[in-house]
Amino acid sequence: MPVAAKPNTNAKEKFLAFLGTKNLRMTSQRQAIIETVFGTEEHFTADQLLEWSRARDRSVSRATVYRTLPLLTESGLVREMDFGKDHKYYDPNYADHPNHNHIICQDCEKIVEFESEKISQIENEISHRLGFEVKTQRLQITASCDEFKKRGRCNKKAC
Amino acid sequence: MPVAAKPNTNAKEKFLAFLGTKNLRMTSQRQAIIETVFGTEEHFTADQLLEWSRARDRSVSRATVYRTLPLLTESGLVREMDFGKDHKYYDPNYADHPNHNHIICQDCEKIVEFESEKISQIENEISHRLGFEVKTQRLQITASCDEFKKRGRCNKKAC
DNA sequence: GTGGGTGCAAAGTGTTTGCAAGTGT
DNA sequence: ACACTTGCAAACACTTTGCACCCAC
Secondary structure: OOOOOOOOHHHHHHHHHHHOOOOOOOHHHHHHHHHHHHHOOOOOOOOHHHHHHHHHHOOOOOOHHHHHHHHHHHOOOOOOEEOOOOOEEEEEOOOOOOOEEEEEEEOOOEEEEEOOOHHHHHHHHHHHHHHEEEEEEEEEEEEEEEEHHHOOOOOOOOO | OOOOOOOHHHHHHHHHHHHHOOOOOOOHHHHHHHHHOOOOOOOEEEEHHHHHHHHHOOOHHHHHHHHHHHHHHHHOOEEEEEEOOOOEEEEEOOOOOOOOEEEEEOOOOOEEEEEEEHHHHHHHHHHHHOOOEEHHHHEEEOOOOOOHHHHHOOOOOHH
16 A cells, blocks of 8 residues: 555646546545545556555445546546556656656666656657657666666665 | 568577577477568557468467567567557567657557667666666657648658 | 477456446536 | 446456477477
8 A cells, every 4th residue: 555655636636627527527436546546656556546445435346446547547647557567557647747757677676757858859859850749758768777786686765 | 461561581580599599499380470570560469460470371370479479579579569559569670670769640540660869878878877777768759740730631651 | 209389278367348226416 | 307427247358378289309
């Protein structure tokens, strides 16, 4: 169960507004789900989201989780991530950092997020040159960990 | 069925070498599969690969395709791609262009590949600063098409 | 000859959906 | 009231696997 690192109440409001524009309703189950989603900065799977949401409200069912996830991704506040694992992951940090990228450490299995204005600029240049306008972008770097290689373990906070 | 755009015989040799190092064998079914894979530059699904391979050798089964795909990805010559569609796609162009990126056009549904030395450099810098060494990288840009917006259709070769 | 490889069909896994009952607006 | 939502369990779609036979080395 994730620590509610930096609960993003702003994202919650945005999601409410999104529901409004689609004439969709707030229910106790959706409440539990979005509080879980925006109460953590961790990436999660559908299964984890179910478990965590049920801890807040036992009436949340798997079906509702699976029916709510597309709403969250459609709103742009959460993005589906494929890290090459068996399950899909969901990243709730797009409300605050819509252009962030990921480094996935081969050794520690952990994921570090970073932003780069330079990369964004180059992406825009190249896309424009090819006749496109960037809408969204995802960059994943798979890397090995210097510290892990030297000491056989890793003390990085994020690792 | 894909046109054999630029058959990559070099990749075929590399894959044979890869099989050798793992004490695996060349069979007529694997032959048909790798000729299909490296005889196109198109992205494909497991299902398409089965269909195309069976056109070369009717004895290729679905099971063998699914058992061969992990070998191809493990060799590094093919990469699994998630473009947010229902199926996974496989990209056979990593033998020649191990660092290429993708622009996915929202309007035309087509995919354009490009390479950028600059982006690679920045990736290396940032990763190094964070204590990592880049192993592989994947960048996907979702974009809209200028021409499509203006004319309602798109004449780009790649679109 | 032996150990890897194959097709087939059954089993598995994550996700979606039909339905009848429930509920927010 | 009406339309949107829900839980349940069945259905789905894609992928994996056990098995007996086959074949590359």
